[in-house]
Amino acid sequence: METTSAFRMTVRPDNVAVITIDVPGEKMNTLQAAFGEQVRAILRELKSRSGLEGVVFISGKPDNFIAGADINMIAACQRADEAEALARQGQQIMNDIAGLGIPVVAAIHGPCLGGGLELALACHRRICSDDGKTALGLPEVQLGLLPGSGGTQRLPRLIGLSRALEMILTGKHIRPRQALKMGLVDDVVPVSILADAAAALAKKGKPSRSLPLAERIMAGPLARSLLFSVVSRKTEQKTRGNYPATARIIEVVKTGISQGSGNGYAAEARAFGELAMSPQSAALRGIFFASTELKKDPGSDAPPLPVQSVGILGGGLMGGGIAAVTALKAGLPVRIKDINSAGINHALRYSWDLLSRKVQRRHINAAQRAREMALISGATDYRGFARRDVVIEAVFEDLALKQQMVDEVEQFAAPHTLFASNTSSLPIGEIAARARRPEQVIGLHYFSPVDKMPLVEVIPHTGTSAETISTIVRLAKSQGKTPIVVGDSAGFYVNRILAPYVNEALRCLVEGEPIEHIDDALLDFGFPVGPIQLLDEVGIDVGTKIIPILEQAYGPRFTAPTAVAAILNDDRKGRKNNRGFYLYPAKGRKSKKRPDEAIYSLLGVAPKAHLSGEQIARRCVMMMLNEAVRCLDEGVVRSVRDGDIGAVFGIGFPPFRGGPFRYLDVLGAREAVAELQQLAARYGERFAPCERLLAMAQSGEHFWPPAPQPVAAKPAQ
Known part of the structure; x- marks a missing residue:
């Protein structure tokens, strides 16, 4: 049976070929080894066509370009030379794209990461949407790897050595305007005109580029030597030698700069193969697979209840943080109750400061900040709580006070309202002991600072309903959190x-x-x-x-x-x-x-x-x-998966060791x-x-x- 290709070609009336990337049956585009022949077939067809004035690579998915390479390919490798061969195949495909005689443009909307950015770098030009979902990056270092399809060689030549090293060594995501400023993309446009703008850019021909003056100076032998020395020292101080990928990245980039791209590509493929077999990469990829699997875990078999608005009790540091992730990440209206207006103002300030930093970095504008702040309101009484589907309590660690909060919510909120306690130590069963609807009471333990820490512990007591569990798990995910369901015992899991x-x-x-x-x-x-x-x-x-x-x-x-x-x-x-x-x-x-x-x-x-x-x-x-x-x-934890993720995401157990249980297996x-x-x-x-x-x-x-x-x-x- 013939496999449907992830790449299809159409030709526009203006003689620009459009290659649409759409991996069948998947929400996200990822590059797979099997696509090599599909790309080669498309390239052969392009070369056979006369009169083409340009080529545009664009995604058929509504919200992503290419999210990276499928790392299951690496998991299937048992030897370094097998992983090295994968890298060499990727390099060859990118070289074939770069070698096309007509201008090639990558039209980027949504995540363009890892192998996706390497494909974009192989194109002669890049244009991206101004959408908040659009981000460019080479995050391979976070899996104990380096970019293996030419990224270590093309990126320094495009944006300069110092910027490229920072991008590859940190794996950080670059936003559209920042990408434009640093020369990573040629233009930023609304997504509605992305395809047409990319075609127009292709018809302009291949670019002639020059790096900014500061990067040209950095390319000189003395400055370059000093840069590598400083970057190596700072990286060693930061990683303490625990992450071998960072040293190999510096080495491979240096090889390409000093010995030419041919030697650089060979060094990149070899390093990729060796790093893929390292215990650090195996552990980091284990964390990746475990967290991906956890994202699909609903917490219980019962379907979750709808959540359209949330109440927060307490305007302190935790309450303000919970309000922020609920409004700004989940996009839900939030009502904060505190005993005085100072507490409410404190909680509002938390979100205002987060949004203001985004305005300063030009991720959003002032009007967007105002719209997001409008989702958050506050009062010193329970007005507005009758419409809240979930109330999250973030008051002091005092059992009597928390029991009082349960009682008040049951009086003033709707009969269906779920009560989630952000407690770090008090048993949820005791908090629910006097509740009229104990099946709607659950623990939801956040970690400080709430906007940065990825983990939450979801803690049902023996009487918590399955619907309550699945609803709170889904809410936590919408807040950008990774939830693990843990047992209701002293300290739960992470603090214990x-x-x-x-x-x-x-x-x-x-x-x-x-x-x-x-x-x-x-x-x-x-x-x-x-x-x-x-x-x-x-x-x-x-x-x-x-x-x-x-x-x-x-x-x-x-x-x-x-x-x-x-x-x-x-x-x-x-x-x-x-x-x-x-x-x-x-x-x-x-x-x-x-x-x-x-x-x-x-x-x-x-x-x-x-x-x-x-x-x-x-x-x-x-x-x-x-x-x-x-x-x-x-x-207390349901599985070794949850135990490892809880320790890594909750207290920073060294990711390259894979979590307590993976590390015990190594020992x-x-x-x-x-x-x-x-x-x-x-x-x-x-x-x-x-x-x-x-x-x-x-x-x-x-x-x-x-x-x-x-x-x-x-x-x-």
Whole structure:
């Protein structure tokens, strides 16, 4: 049976050929290995036609150009040379497009990422829509890879070395106006005229380009050498050697610049193949697949209820953040209730500031800001709440207060209104204990700052209905969040595995390990911030508040060092009152934060590094891993997928390690148990391996199904 091609050609009356990209049966266009022959067939047809004045590549999808290459192609590779061959095939197709004798234009609307941008770079010109959905980027580094179809060679020659390195090393998305300014596209137009504008651009012929003066200067040998040196140093400082793709990107770009594009393409394909077989890329791709799968998880089998408007109780930092993602991401009308107008104004300011930053960056204009702000209103009473389908409570962590909120919502909102509590520690069953409609009460735990942190925990209690679960899961997704459904127990999942990790860091501090030595140890392991700095960021008072709740629920392994009380009694709340474990520069000053030596006096210790960074990291991380396995065993998380995503998206567990369960598979259950037993012998019973780990050490079981093992490339004949 003949396969429908993803590429079809028509010729306009003005003799411009239009190649429409439309992958059959898919919402998003992605490039697949099987498309190679389809593209070659189209190119042969183009060459056979006489009189053509140009070619336009455009998407047949309503809201995306090409979202990238299908990474299942890489998952199917078992050897580096197989992945390298994929890259070489991609390079050849792009070279064939670039080598066409007539002008070729990419007409871009929606995401144009990875292989999609590499195809656009192979075209002679690019034009994009001014739509908010349009974004251009090379995000391969986020999968532990580099662009493998010529992107590392074409992009520097188009926009200059420094800008190209920044784009490829960060994987960041470029908006239309920014793309125009940097020379990535030739024009930005409304989507309604994109096709005609692209055809007109094609008829102008191939461009003659010159880089901006600053980039031309940067292309000189001395400036270029200095740039590579600075970028390499800064990248190493940021990644701490944990992400090999960044070093290979710099190396490959440098090869192309200094030794010519032919050598550059060869180096790019070779590096792509080797990186595809790296454990870091395997882990990062595992996270990608897991999060993609999670997006399709409805939370329960019941169909979700319609949500057309949302109420928020509390105008503090969390309430303001929840209101912002509900209005600005989900596009839903929001009504905020607070006890005074100052709280409402505070919540409104949160959204205003987010939108104003978008205005400054020219992502939106002032009129759009006004329209989005109009979705948010507030009051000091329950006026308007009768029309709210969901009410999200974000008041203080006080059980009686939250029970009162349930009671008031049941009085003043509609009978169908769902009540979601943004609690980080209080059992949802207790919050719902006095409810008249307990089946409509659920937990919805956001992480701060709400507009940036991707995870939410959805926490049903035993009486929560399936419809309530699926409705809240869908609402969270519309807010741009990744929701995981977790069990209603103390600390839920994320805080429960975080607490013993932070506690162990504090024990190291009480033993005399310097503050920065502890934080550096966990930064080297791959966390985005160290555990001591994390306490300063979230607030020492907030960060330690959950510890007694966990200790009461699970026993002495959650007991915090007694000396920590001295820090709290010294009115140290962290960054929010500029009194924490670190000293912070006054506003407007650029000096770096540094540890506050007074902490050591409060604790009665003389700071001196006794343990290596690896020993400190092992102590903290093994406590987290052991607790994660307990959570899985108790059903607090539904699957290893949810457990890994929760840790990576919720607390920044190093993505290149794949999450707690993938990392345990790498360590091996037997090795993990042996290490925990050694730590228990030295530091106490809190390290005792849990029963499931002990059983897995005996059976050799894995948490994840074992992946096919990569095989070294065949030697050249």
